[in-house]
Amino acid sequence: MADLLSTVLVTYAAFTIASWWIDGLDRRWIVVAMGGAAIPDLVKIQILVEESTVENALGLPFDYAPVASVAGVAVAAGIIALCFGKRWRRKAYAVLVAGGGFSLLIDGMRVYADSFAGFYLYPLWVRPPTPNLFVSSDPAVLAVAMFVSAVTFGVDRWIR
Amino acid sequence: MIGLAGLLLGMGVHYGAVEEDHWPYPEADEIAGQPAEHIGEELFLFGTVTAVDADAETATIRVAASPESISITVQSFDRAAQSGGIVQVLGELTDARTVDADRVVVVNDSGGAEWYKYGVSVIGAIVVLIAFFRYWRIDTDSWSFGVRHDG
Numbered sequence: 001m002a003d004l005l006s007t008v009l010v011t012y013a014a015f016t017i018a019s020w021w022i023d024g025l026d027r028r029w030i031v032v033a034m035g036g037a038a039i040p041d042l043v044k045i046q047i048l049v050e051e052s053t054v055e056n057a058l059g060l061p062f063d064y065a066p067v068a069s070v071a072g073v074a075v076a077a078g079i080i081a082l083c084f085g086k087r088w089r090r091k092a093y094a095v096l097v098a099g100g101g102f103s104l105l106i107d108g109m110r111v112y113a114d115s116f117a118g119f120y121l122y123p124l125w126v127r128p129p130t131p132n133l134f135v136s137s138d139p140a141v142l143a144v145a146m147f148v149s150a151v152t153f154g155v156d157r158w159i160r
Numbered sequence: 161m162i163g164l165a166g167l168l169l170g171m172g173v174h175y176g177a178v179e180e181d182h183w184p185y186p187e188a189d190e191i192a193g194q195p196a197e198h199i200g201e202e203l204f205l206f207g208t209v210t211a212v213d214a215d216a217e218t219a220t221i222r223v224a225a226s227p228e229s230i231s232i233t234v235q236s237f238d239r240a241a242q243s244g245g246i247v248q249v250l251g252e253l254t255d256a257r258t259v260d261a262d263r264v265v266v267v268n269d270s271g272g273a274e275w276y277k278y279g280v281s282v283i284g285a286i287v288v289l290i291a292f293f294r295y296w297r298i299d300t301d302s303w304s305f306g307v308r309h310d311g
Contacts, residue, residue: 003277004284012291028295028307031288038288044281051176052226061176071171079164085304092305113250113265114204122175125182137268137277 002110002136004041006145007103011037013145013152014102020159029095036099039076040068040107040120068107069122073100109133186253188225191232195256203253205232206267209245212237221247236261244271 015033019025043064054062066072077096084092108117109131116127134141180187185204190197207221210231219237222229234249235258241247246268251261268274299306 004281005287006280006284008284008288031291031295034288035292038285041281041284044278047278054172055176058173060173062172063176063179064172065179066171066175067168072168075164075168075171079161079168082161082164083305085299085302085306088305088307111248111265111267113248113263119175119179119182122171127184135265135267137273139276142280 006142009145009149013149032095033099036096037103039100042067188223192225192230205249233258239264239266241266242270245269
């Protein structure tokens with residue numbers, strides 16, 4: 001994954017721009033999309049609890065990777081959506097999945113030495129081609145994300 | 161909710177069990193155990209740099225494997241990286257612990273770059289939480305998220 005701040009800022013920009021045309025996508029739902037975009041970043045739990053620790057505890061093979069996949073986003077978004085009040089749940093689920101899916105799409109543009117990304121379409125075992133746009137710890141990614149989100153913020157305040 | 165959490169855990173187990181059947185290259189575990197069977201094959205390794213010899217264009221990387229990590233010498237290492245950096249190496253296994261690289265990608269050029277990523281990610285998590293609770297609040301009657309009316 002890229003750093004979470006860049007992911008969140010780019011998601012803010014994309015969903016804010018989309019909100020100029022989509023009714024019902026207001027600021028309180030844009031922040032939900034930003035939360036959805038953070039779901040794939042949960043793979044970073046492995047820094048705190050290594051996969052081998054989970055494998056030993058379960059006595060089974062284990063990998064955090066599905067959290068950063070289509071299936072993982074669909075299920076994790078369900079868990080988070082259940083935390084919303086009843087009348088918001090459906091929309092929360094849809095927006096969380098949209099944010100998480102967008103985040104996977106961005107992450108799928110990360111550099112892989114053989115130009116094919118990871119299995120983020122799991123449960124499909126497909127490695128989509130990647131344009132090799134960035135590496136995950138490149139500060140230039142954050143600079144671009146900050147610039148794009150600042151311009152979007154400015155335009156959004158100006159036109160509303 | 162517990163059912164969904166169980167499903168998420170189950171996917172982690174499923175993925176861990178079958179991923180190597182789908183990954184097109186030999187896994188690091190196989191190189192650790194039976195390297196002789198894979199000599200001449202193309203590998204895609206993710207490793208941490210432990211030593212670099214820029215003049216000789218070689219580097220040594222540590223690759224996570226089970227039961228324990230292995231040390232691989234990478235030839236044709238034509239990128240700038242320091243010890244502690246993280247690299248991807250695509251290349252041919254020429255002997256048990258040597259890879260002749262076709263392509264090296266530097267993910268982090270030093271150990272510090274990894275900490276940069278984690279530090280900035282923590283800020284990202286804080287930004288999400290602050291942004292979220294500007295527009296939403298926890299309704300203490302039903303213990304669920306509801307819209308803030310002053311937001």
